[in-house]
Amino acid sequence: MSAAVVVVAQVVDPEMPMLTLHDLGVVRAVEVSDNGAVRVTITPTYSGCPAIEVMRADLRAALHQAGYADVEVCTVLSPAWSTDWISAEGRRKLAEHGIAPPDRLGPRRIGPVPLTLTPPSSTVSCPRCASPDTDELSRFGSTPCTALRRCLACSEPFQHMKEI
Amino acid sequence: MTDAAVNDNVYDGLAEVHDGDARWAFGAGFSDVEVEITAPVPEGVDPVDLAAYCLMLGDDALICSHRLSEWVSNAPELEEEVALANIALDLLGQARMLLSRTAHVEGSGSGSTAGSASSAGSGRVAGCAGRDEDGLAYFRTEREFRHVALAELPDGLDFARAIARLLIFSSWRLALLHRLLGSRDPVLAAVAGKGVKEVTYHRDYAARWTLRLGDGTAQSHRRMQAALEAVWPHVDELFRTSDVERRLVEVGVAVDPAQTRAEVDTVLDEVLARATLARPQRSPTGTLAGRAGRDGVHTEHLGHLLAQMQSLARQHPGASW
Numbered sequence: 001m002s003a004a005v006v007v008v009a010q011v012v013d014p015e016m017p018m019l020t021l022h023d024l025g026v027v028r029a030v031e032v033s034d035n036g037a038v039r040v041t042i043t044p045t046y047s048g049c050p051a052i053e054v055m056r057a058d059l060r061a062a063l064h065q066a067g068y069a070d071v072e073v074c075t076v077l078s079p080a081w082s083t084d085w086i087s088a089e090g091r092r093k094l095a096e097h098g099i100a101p102p103d104r105l106g107p108r109r110i111g112p113v114p115l116t117l118t119p120p121s122s123t124v125s126c127p128r129c130a131s132p133d134t135d136e137l138s139r140f141g142s143t144p145c146t147a148l149r150r151c152l153a154c155s156e157p158f159q160h161m162k163e164i
Numbered sequence: 165m166t167d168a169a170v171n172d173n174v175y176d177g178l179a180e181v182h183d184g185d186a187r188w189a190f191g192a193g194f195s196d197v198e199v200e201i202t203a204p205v206p207e208g209v210d211p212v213d214l215a216a217y218c219l220m221l222g223d224d225a226l227i228c229s230h231r232l233s234e235w236v237s238n239a240p241e242l243e244e245e246v247a248l249a250n251i252a253l254d255l256l257g258q259a260r261m262l263l264s265r266t267a268h269v270e271g272s273g274s275g276s277t278a279g280s281a282s283s284a285g286s287g288r289v290a291g292c293a294g295r296d297e298d299g300l301a302y303f304r305t306e307r308e309f310r311h312v313a314l315a316e317l318p319d320g321l322d323f324a325r326a327i328a329r330l331l332i333f334s335s336w337r338l339a340l341l342h343r344l345l346g347s348r349d350p351v352l353a354a355v356a357g358k359g360v361k362e363v364t365y366h367r368d369y370a371a372r373w374t375l376r377l378g379d380g381t382a383q384s385h386r387r388m389q390a391a392l393e394a395v396w397p398h399v400d401e402l403f404r405t406s407d408v409e410r411r412l413v414e415v416g417v418a419v420d421p422a423q424t425r426a427e428v429d430t431v432l433d434e435v436l437a438r439a440t441l442a443r444p445q446r447s448p449t450g451t452l453a454g455r456a457g458r459d460g461v462h463t464e465h466l467g468h469l470l471a472q473m474q475s476l477a478r479q480h481p482g483a484s485w
Binding site (some may be wrong): 026041044046048049051075076078082086112113116117119120138139140141142148 | 201217338339351354358360372
């Protein structure tokens with residue numbers, strides 16, 4: 001593993017700093033050319049994710065600090081990011097910080113997207129007391145990737161990283 | 165930045181953290197564009213048509229996003245405000261990619277921060293080369309926008325109106341995006357790939373609120389039905405196929421919106437029935453000699469919307485922080 005890869009792997013997500021960009025699964029490639037130029041490819045989580053600009057700047061700053069003068073950070077949209085790309089380590093860190101990690105989605109189904117008129121039966125456990133008895137307060141939380149839930153056992157509200 | 169660095173203020177502090185790059189104040193000022201945006205126009209595809217098509221889908225998202233964002237600080241509950249703002253943000257992201265693609269295909273779209281600032285003024289002129297996503301969003305006039313009327317209708321602070329529009333808009337957009345997954349244009353396919361996931365959440369959100377309001381109290385039922393009646397005359401326009409779309413369908417780039425009608429109807433019928441609401445029997449809004457949103461003919465509401473959305477950028481073209 002090249003030194004640049006190690007530097008990139010340590011840059012954290014600006015909105016969920018307990019996760020590295022590597023944990024989040026947004027780093028798609030790190031290429032170092034013979035003359036030392038680094039090209040990092042990342043993918044946005046959501047189309048409108050405002051953090052992508054900060055991620056770019058943080059990646060550039062970290063690589064500059066590590067002595068790489070020639071740094072290019074580009075983004076690819078396809079294939080679209082999925083919460084399935086969050087690493088096991090990332091899931092563990094999320095739960096540790098009170099954010100319920102997303103379920104695994106598995107492969108995409110074919111055909112029209114089905115309508116879900118009632119919140120799906122909960123498979124989300126409370127990150128504090130581990131009770132499976134939780135419900136959804138709002139589909140949309142403080143960042144595009146989270147939903148707001150509450151635990152019916154310990155009454156604590158918590159964030160859930162919703163599956164996408 | 166060297167001059168600015170002398171001044172010790174919070175903005176300079178931010179700029180330093182961000183590697184010394186100045187930010188254009190109003191738009192994105194993307195310093196690196198998505199790899200796909202600069203992909204070549206697929207063989208056999210007219211770049212003028214492709215640019216126009218990306219502009220249509222981009223404007224739908226941009227204008228609807230703006231209407232949703234008007235709920236920030238006005239929604240009935242904080243949770244709904246956050247939800248509507250999140251949905252607006254997703255659509256804004258889709259709009260940015262699509263407008264960037266338009267700009268690139270038009271033969272510009274260098275997309276640099278400096279480019280944003282300097283091209284902002286030139287974007288005033290219709291069809292002028294050198295526009296980027298910000299130039300397209302902030303420096304076009306009413307007649308140059310290509311979205312459907314449904315996107316621009318004001319909600320008048322009526323939450324039911326916001327939900328009625330979002331239900332119809334997201335059901336239609338999801339059906340479009342789902343079919344665009346197979347587009348020969350890599351940007352349209354990529355935007356669709358992300359958009360399908362996002363708009364699925366938007367549609368579910370609107371459908372659940374439709375259920376809650378329609379099958380709620382007598383008052384909420386009455387207001388949800390009234391909201392549907394108010395937006396319904398603009399549903400027909402969603403399924404009209406423009407000449408640009410017709411030509412691009414033939415080369416495997418676009419989706420024929422008429423083909424989405426059955427699917428959208430099925431979704432709406434299911435939601436309305438479950439919500440004890442009646443499908444409105446309203447005749448479609450007329451066109452102006454056959455022209456409507458896709459041709460740049462809009463309702464009287466667009467001027468006011470653009471005045472709000474564009475005024476700051478137009479008063480301070482090229483400003484940065």
